Amino acid sequence: MSNREIRVRFAPSPTGPLHIGGVRTALYNYLFAKKNNGKFILRIEDTDQTRFVAGAEDYIIDAFNWCGIQFDEGVTKGGEYGPYKQSERKALYRKYAEQLVASGHAYYAFDTSEELTNLRNAFEAEKKTFTYNATERVHLKNSLVLSEAEVQKLLTANVPFVVRFKMPENRVVRMVDLIRGEVTVHANVLDDKILFKSDGMPTYHLANIVDDHLMKISHVIRGEEWLPSLPLHVLLYEAFEWEAPQFAHLPLLLKPDGKGKLSKRDGDRLGFPVFPLQWTDPKTGETSRGYREDGYFPEAFINMLALLGWNPGDDREIFNLDEMAEAFSIERVGKSGSRFDPEKAKWFNHQYMLKMSNEELAKQFLPFIEKEEVMADIDYVERVVGLVKERAHFVHELWSQSDFFFKAPDTYDPKAVKKRWKQVSYDQMTEIKALLAKVDDFTSENTEVVVKQWIEEKEYGMGVVLNAFRLLIVGALKGPHLFDIIAMIGQEETLRRLETGLHELGKKE
RNA sequence: GGUCCGUUCGUCUAGCCAGGUCAGGACGCCAGGUUUUCAUCCUGGUAACACGGGUUCAAAUCCCGUACGGACUACCA
DSSP states (O other): OOOOOOEEEEOOOSSSSOOHHHHHHHHHHHHHHHHTTOEEEEOBOOOOGGGOOTTHHHHHHHHHHHHTOOOSEETTTBOTTOOOBGGGGHHHHHHHHHHHHHTTSEEEEOOOHHHHHHHHHHHHHTTOOOOOSHHHHTTSSBTTTSOHHHHHHHHHTTOOOEEEEOOOSSOEEEEEETTTEEEEEEGGGSOOOEEEOTTSOBOHHHHHHHHHHHTTOOEEEEEGGGGGGHHHHHHHHHHHTOOOOEEEEEOOEEOSSSSSBOOHHHHHHHTOOSBSSOEEOTTTOOEEOBTTTTTOOHHHHHHHHHTSSBOOSSSOOOOOHHHHHHHOOGGGBOSSOEEOOHHHHHHHHHHHHHHSOHHHHHHHHHHHHHHTTOOOOHHHHHHHHHHHGGGOSSGGGHHHHHGGGTSOOSSOOHHHHHHHOOTTHHHHHHHHHHHHHTOSOOOHHHHHHHHHHHHHHHTOOHHHHHHHHHHHHHSSSOSSOHHHHHHHHOHHHHHHHHHHHHHHHOOOO
């Protein structure tokens, strides 16, 4: 292993919103870089002009900003190895393609797409698969079979061409994957992949090797879907006589039920987001929900994602980015795909909600309160969230758990009324109203003592009284400690709610 | 079809590399406890080594095969 500086990259293609699988790949790169005092680079791989989607690049950057994943170098960030967008590096690639042609590792091919498609169909008709390889390339239109003069003529006449890698024959390619160990494949089953397209752009294969080399990338950590092209990449490094980085191929994220990898459809079908941020497709106008918009805390989202395929080797489950980076190692990334579990995602959010300070939580809750058009100062809201946060998974659920702190109930849950509004309730609540009206010290502790003493003296049922009381104050059988609630809303409001409730529910026959 | 990768409770996983533990934890679910309610919390329970061979005194762990799953197989990344 070389001891060069650790430099990793995340290299998305701006063809749409970033899938959470992509976010996880980026996260592992980030954690690996942080753990090893290395650099994390964002490179945009936009060599396919036909698949460009407006807004996708900004989306990617916004998504990482929201997640708290920071890059050391890259688009919008700069760095000494730029530019970091492949379309801006266009001029560079042809030279390298030609270098490989000159050294005999690649060749020009003049076959048109149509010709190749026809060939494929013809092979398929005979139940065979066409591969542009050592046995087939000798029958095709390329610089391996054409004379040098003919090739020059075509080239100067600007006939469209591609550059193909000349896959070596009878070679067993041995590769090491940091997660899977040694992988070997016979080069004869590989095809002569296109390195340089007829539109003047490199393919992913060429661009990624050239850029990774130029940007001094030490470790390539990417999705498992790239494993089949690893032999090509290894052979390319060899052809260039460059030191290859180390490779790690991450397993896929699987759908929660059934089979196969997680897709946007699964999210729609099962009701959970597949993207970090909401995304509206500029062409169809179709909107996909995002974790941010669904109310997830970025810390919880990242935490949940990190544990999907990696674990620290101990029982810890909740940690922040720094703690994760400290604990991270590529060896502890699993080999098999992870099924995404929306339930556990919610549990993570709940954990972060509990951990969060009331001050911060209140700040996030404020917009929801304003939407309800009730008056409340921030101190009051802070105390409220402190009392109810353990019963919610999301900030937006806080309102339904705490509305009675801000306004009197306008309805009384019919089921609760049926169950808890007894014959005796009207009279008991009338008594409790009189009792509480006389209390000077309206703290939770004191009212509790007063009320409970009264219940004992009268030999009333504790449950009968308190549930009816709760019903009048809250409007339902929910919420925190009842005496905390009345202390919060105050004596005046408590008495008013009792009065209203008595009037509304009346005496049960 | 071909190539490569994978397979431990319903789910995320520890244990595998350096064979010997009642296969451990978490989410979910179920039950009990706490609580005036709901939630939290606490206690307990449920439930897994894909299958078949082999090596070995001993296999989740090493080897081979089978099945199943996945990725790739574009002038896409």
